[in-house]
Amino acid sequence: MACELALLGGKPVLPKGRRLETYSSLGPEETKAVVDVMNSGVLSRFLGAWSTDFYGGPEVVAAEAEFAAHFESKYAVSFNSWTSGLTAALGAMHIEPGDEVIVSPWTMSASATAILEWNAIPVFADIDPSTFNLDPRAVERLIGPRTRAIVAPDIFGHPADIHGLRAIAEPHGIQLLSDTAQSPGALDHGQYAGTVADIGGFSLNYHKHVHCGEGGVAVTNSSDLAERMRMIRNHAEAVILERPGFPRENMIGKNYRLSEIHAAIARQQLRKLSFQVAGRQEVARTLTAALQGLSGLTLPVVRSGYSHAYYVYGMVLDSKELGIPRRRIVEALKAEGLDLVFEGYQALHRLPIFRERLAYGSGGYPWSGAPEPIRLEPPSCPVAESMHDEAFLGISMCKYELGSDDLAIVISAFHKVWEHLDALA
Ligand SMILES: *Cc1c(COP(=O)(O)O)cnc(C)c1O
Numbered sequence: 155m156a157c158e159l160a161l162l163g164g165k166p167v168l169p170k171g172r173r174l175e176t177y178s179s180l181g182p183e184e185t186k187a188v189v190d191v192m193n194s195g196v197l198s199r200f201l202g203a204w205s206t207d208f209y210g211g212p213e214v215v216a217a218e219a220e221f222a223a224h225f226e227s228k229y230a231v232s233f234n235s236w237t238s239g240l241t242a243a244l245g246a247m248h249i250e251p252g253d254e255v256i257v258s259p260w261t262m263s264a265s266a267t268a269i270l271e272w273n274a275i276p277v278f279a280d281i282d283p284s285t286f287n288l289d290p291r292a293v294e295r296l297i298g299p300r301t302r303a304i305v306a307p308d309i310f311g312h313p314a315d316i317h318g319l320r321a322i323a324e325p326h327g328i329q330l331l332s333d334t335a336q337s338p339g340a341l342d343h344g345q346y347a348g349t350v351a352d353i354g355g356f357s358l359n360y361h362k363h364v365h366c367g368e369g370g371v372a373v374t375n376s377s378d379l380a381e382r383m384r385m386i387r388n389h390a391e392a393v394i395l396e397r398p399g400f401p402r403e404n405m406i407g408k409n410y411r412l413s414e415i416h417a418a419i420a421r422q423q424l425r426k427l428s429f430q431v432a433g434r435q436e437v438a439r440t441l442t443a444a445l446q447g448l449s450g451l452t453l454p455v456v457r458s459g460y461s462h463a464y465y466v467y468g469m470v471l472d473s474k475e476l477g478i479p480r481r482r483i484v485e486a487l488k489a490e491g492l493d494l495v496f497e498g499y500q501a502l503h504r505l506p507i508f509r510e511r512l513a514y515g516s517g518g519y520p521w522s523g524a525p526e527p528i529r530l531e532p533p534s535c536p537v538a539e540s541m542h543d544e545a546f547l548g549i550s551m552c553k554y555e556l557g558s559d560d561l562a563i564v565i566s567a568f569h570k571v572w573e574h575l576d577a578l579a
Pocket of ligand 1: 238369
């Protein structure tokens, strides 16, 4: 007879006092790169004036060339975060105050707040329940005369349906911004995720596949979009007079510059990316083979033509079929030692900033300043809401090593909890 659930006083699968091993992508290569930059004496070479240094120092320039080459994109533009990158991307796309930008509610907040940066209006469209990405049919219903762009996150690492979105967007001249923060290295019909949209881009923060402290990199095949992003990144307004004829809309100079130290680390991290993604894919294959057949549990899908970068291994729980609330199952898994399991993810449209329209000041701006009537009713995204509140169950893949021993523990804990579901009911 299997031992009893740890939640009910039994012995946990992961012995007490032991933790699942955490993962670090940092090694001596990064340390050496940092020391080399320190010894060069140049920690950032950006100059907010029209000169060669306007585009940054040697590490920044080299990092951008390497990211562009790696992702087979014509241009890569670095930033001090991907939040900055998203903001610069929308500015480069000429998003105007009062424009509407359609975005997923099932994403990190910056996908939507970047829209507010330009006084534009985020319009939330519901997600597909199997990939958790924007559902093109839900997007189509929300397209109006002021829709200018779509922000499509590749959530958890599965590329969004950019082709489906493009078919809807193109007839209206709507631009596509791919938020590929969680899917670096995932493929969409042989092309890297992020390079299929007008602009895509990656985050280099601590939680992502590869990291450099803080940072972000946009990729695009448009020289215009790339140059406008570079201008916004580095005090555009200070150099615009020296560039007569350069489009001046949204050239409100920011400082979104990446330092030489961060760029040097990012270059080393990029070399490790493919290996890491392959490792996560292997872990996911093992999980899927082992968890297949657990009742009421739907495992991640990978649509034909795509590969998945597995930032998160995302599952859907049918609590009704099981007759047990998700909270109880998660508690049982955690009690067995699985810190890496989490429930729910995000329902951005319900955050007070969007629901109560309290962003700039207290007067409801930019919603109240939108030049013509827009959809002001509270947005509703029933799929995202039920996933967040009841059904979604995730395994964090980036923070953990998940070598064969730990993976065996994760798998045994799931099986043990499922064998004792009666005791949880
Ligand atoms: C991490 C993340 C961001 C923000 O990236 P930062 O570099 O932390 O600013 C944006 N979108 C998604 C989907 C993310 O996961």
